[in-house]
Amino acid sequence: MSNIAIIGAGPGGLAAGLILLNQGHQVTIYEKDPRVGGRSKRLTFGPYHFDSGPTFFMYQPILREVFEKANLDFDKHLQLTPLDPLYTLYFNDRILKPSSDINQTKEVFESVYPGAGDDYVKWYQKQTIKFKRVMPILQKPFPNIFHFLRADVLKGAPVLHPFQSVFKYLSKLIHHDDLIHTLSFQAKYLGMASFEAPSVFTILPYLEHMGGLYHVEGGLNQVNETMAKLFVENGGKLHLNTKVDRLWIEKRSVKGIISDQLQQSFDDVVLNADFAYSMLAMTKNKEVKTYHHQKIKSMKYSVSAFMMYVGLDTIFDFDHHNVFFSKSYEGYLKRLMSASSDVSDMSFYMHNPSKIDKTLAPKGHSSLYILVPVPNLDANIDWKKEQETLKKQVYATILEKTGIDITKHIQMEQILTPQEWQDDFNVYKGAVFNLTHGFDQMLHKRPQNKFKQLKHLYLVGGGTHPGSGLPTIYQSAIITSQYLKTKKA
Ligand SMILES: Cc1cc2nc3c(=O)[nH]c(=O)nc-3n(C[C@H](O)[C@H](O)[C@H](O)COP(=O)(O)OP(=O)(O)OC[C@H]3O[C@@H](n4cnc5c(N)ncnc54)[C@H](O)[C@@H]3O)c2cc1C
Secondary structure (H helix, E strand, O other), X not given: OOEEEEEOOOHHHHHHHHHHHHOOOEEEEEOOOOOOOHHHOEEEEOOEEEEOOOOOEEOOHHHHHHHHHOOOOHHHHOXXXXXXXXXXXXXXXXXXXXXXXXXXXXXXXXXXXOOHHHHHHHHHHHHHHHHHHHHHHHOOOOOOHHHHHOHHHHHHHXXXXXXXXXXXXXXXXXXXXXXXXXXXXXXXXXXXXXOOOEHHHHHHHHHHHHHOEEEEOOOOHHHHHHHHHHHHHOOOEEEOOOOOOEEEEEOOEEEEEEXXXXXXXXXXXXXXXXXXXXXXXXXXXXXXXXOOHHHHHHOOEOOEEEEEEEEEOOOOOOOOEEEEOOOOHHHHHHHHHXXXXXXXXXXXXXXXXXXXXXOOOOOOOEEEEEEEEEOOOOOOOOHHHHHHHHHHHHHHHHHHHHOOOHHHHEEEEEEEOHHHHHHHHOOHHHOOOOEOOOHHHOHHHOOOOEOOOOEOEEEOOOOOOOOOOHHHHHHHHHHHHHHHOOOOO
């Protein structure tokens, strides 16, 4: 048994905490906030509740595996409602509603051009093979280049197309921009554009189409709240309002944690706080060989998110998930990736959970969430100035595309910009989807779950292998706990 500290009670930290407890370790979580969840915590403004970040819950087998490894009954603690259609997509000339039923989505595609239904089925079949080959690679640690010689990696290589982007890969299979965007906007879950994300990530839309999307009552934040409750019930120690200031490092070995309240020694430390922020804030420059401060600043980071949390005195009949595509989607993606300060004609996502979940707002009211992917703090955008412009643009687009003027029903409105993601959530550059996922920052090139540069330090969360979405974050907790499973103090 080892005495383990976890820094951060985000989804990665909580999942690792539950598994490590069941392995018999003594586990203490230090969380700087008064509540758990990090980027996916609950936000409450008066009587309205919101998810701060994630709203797309896909590929539930991985969270089930976390519960299994923690010896907990998933179905007893979490109730999921399947969503159909998956989402409503607003393009210039049409609205599309893909489903998790392959035949229904085939018809949706066929409605755009004759033969598109068959193209979709071909895409689906190819992704089924890709998914089976890629998953084993992501489920294991990838600490060095020699892992390319593993049997599962060699088997997966032919379907990986490492030098092809999602967009290029799809353009060969599907022959209409709206349909390509239907199967590629998910690259934004990684904070990347479809023309730069490696084609392996076409498994993201596949996970939605194959496994469906789900709503958790109260929002995805409730997964964290539930895990935190179970963590404490099972003997874990959870210290809220406790910021860790530094890693206690001696001779390239982590001895514990340091905060203004205490210096505490531990056998091992699991880091869940944003990786780049942590290296800059919790280690001295050059204390960590590969990830010295200059290196951290020069790595590639995802886009950020401009958030609008809006309380309404009515419930609109919008779908649960909605995506509004820019008039010129490619133009928008290019501006986004080049950190342009031009925030006109933006694409955005709107979440309307109150239609099926009455726990989020007073009776007859609703909590609406809008996310506009925007450049991170590398872009020279004065958010105090631009936020009004962007807000008005979003409301005007909703009116134009749906005929509904939501501004007449607003009871509360809270804005969150890349600056607050950095200042309040400790997310470096406000890059909410973490390090980008090009092959230069994936697999053995991503900071490793068992941190190579410092003994007794382990990583979980979006900044380590395998990546930054919730399923991969839960996977990182499984990999890290596997390393610690047999550890003795
Ligand atoms: C707007 C938005 C939308 C997203 N949508 C989706 C989605 O739909 N689906 C999906 O799969 N993913 C989504 N993501 C990505 C990802 O799933 C979430 O960001 C997720 O919360 C990241 O989890 P994490 O465990 O890596 O880190 P975090 O959630 O950031 O958790 C880190 C924790 O560390 C704490 N901490 C930081 N500094 C300290 C310190 N010094 N001392 C102690 N504690 C500290 C933080 O308060 C936080 O609780 C979204 C992210 C955002 C921001």
